[in-house]
Amino acid sequence: MDRLRCIEVFVEVARDGSFTSAAHRLGISKATITKHVAWLERTLGVTLLNRTTKHARLTEAGIRALSQGQLLLQLYEDIETGSRQLVQVPRGIIRVGTPPSFGSTHLSPLAARFTEMYPEIRVVLLHDDGSSNMITQGLDLALRIGPPPGDAGHVAVPLVNAPQVLVASEKYLRTHGTPRTPADLSDHNCLIQTLKSPTGIWRFTGRTGEVAVRVSGTIGSNFCDAIKNAAVHGHGVSMHPLYAVSEELKTKRLTVILPEYEPAEVKIYVVYPTRKNLPARTRLFVDFLKNWAKTPPDWSKPLPQCQVVSAE
Missing domain, CATH: 1.10.10.10 (Winged helix-like DNA-binding domain superfamily/Winged helix DNA-binding domain)
Known part of the structure; x- marks a missing residue:
């Protein structure tokens, strides 16, 4: 029997x-x-x-x-x-939420490599600022930048560190001067990413320890690119993950300021539902991202001092 x-x-x-x-x-x-x-x-x-x-x-x-x-x-x-x-041959669509800047510059080529490995899978990248609900948006997984998401219904796996830098354009610095300490930022127009800094507080680590300053400015946005473009056009000082402004630093459209004070680092997480039977295609993409993160990209390391300028 x-x-x-x-x-x-x-x-x-x-x-x-x-x-x-x-x-x-x-x-x-x-x-x-x-x-x-x-x-x-x-x-x-x-x-x-x-x-x-x-x-x-x-x-x-x-x-x-x-x-x-x-x-x-x-x-x-x-x-x-x-x-x-x-x-079974993995197939189907994976809907991935991603911050616009990271998705366009870094996740898009990764998705292309993944689909070359699994041609029966289609990856759809959806620009997402991190405030939306994954379930209502129909996302299979999402990339989140900042503190770990607190949703008990999802798994948040840290992938890589994302060091941040404080930047401004040469045009802005010529007009308004270069801040020498975080306290000087109170006299500057600070462009704030509202999701990352909802209270308007920027945190740094310097030679004497941690420093927190409250900043304000004329422009705020929940999208990194909007703040970055405002900074490039000389409208103020902004804080970004290094990956988001690496091209602007190379072309000198932006300059790192206060290099002696390191902005609080953020992490990049891959977030997906906790359900037992995660589709094979989604599991494969999560594992692909984990393997990619084992060799950290250059922008996940602190900025070399040769790329920054002092206030002098």
Whole structure:
């Protein structure tokens, strides 16, 4: 007798206490149902069901066996699902939320490499500032930058560090001067990313320890590129992850200021649902990103001092 089949039959009978209903759902005869349950009781040496002419009620041993039997059936289903995924060709669409700057510059080429490896998978990048709900947006996973997301329904895996830099254009510095300490920022027009700094406080680490300053300015936005473009055009001082302004630093459209004070570092996380049966295509992309992060990109390291300028 197939033990797993007997457990499945018993669990079906226990659902509503009816041998007849269980037989109908499983597509077998009532006599076969009775035979399987009797064999299971005989094998376990306990009575699982007290039978009447109309109903079958669980005994104390039956209640315990039902709970354990359900777990066993779920485990087998998980094994079966995992085995199928190993032999199936991954295919389908992965919807990925990403901050615009990171998505355009860094995630897009990574997605291209991934789809070359898995041509049956299509990756759709959706610009997302991090404030939206992944479920309502229909996202399979998302890249988040900043503190770890606090949603208990999702897993947040840190990928790489994202050092930040304080920048301004030469045009702005010629007109307004170069700040020498974080305290000097109170006299400057500071362009604030509202999601990263909702309270308008910028934090630094200097030779004497941590420094926190409250800043303000005429322009704020939840998108990094909007703030960066305002800084490039000489409208103020802004703080960005290094990856977001590396090109502007190379072309000298922006200049690092206060190099002696390191802005608080942020991390880049990959976030995805906690559900057990994560689609194989999503799991593959998560693993692909983890492997990419094992060799940190240049922008995840502190900026070399040769690329910064002092206030002198």
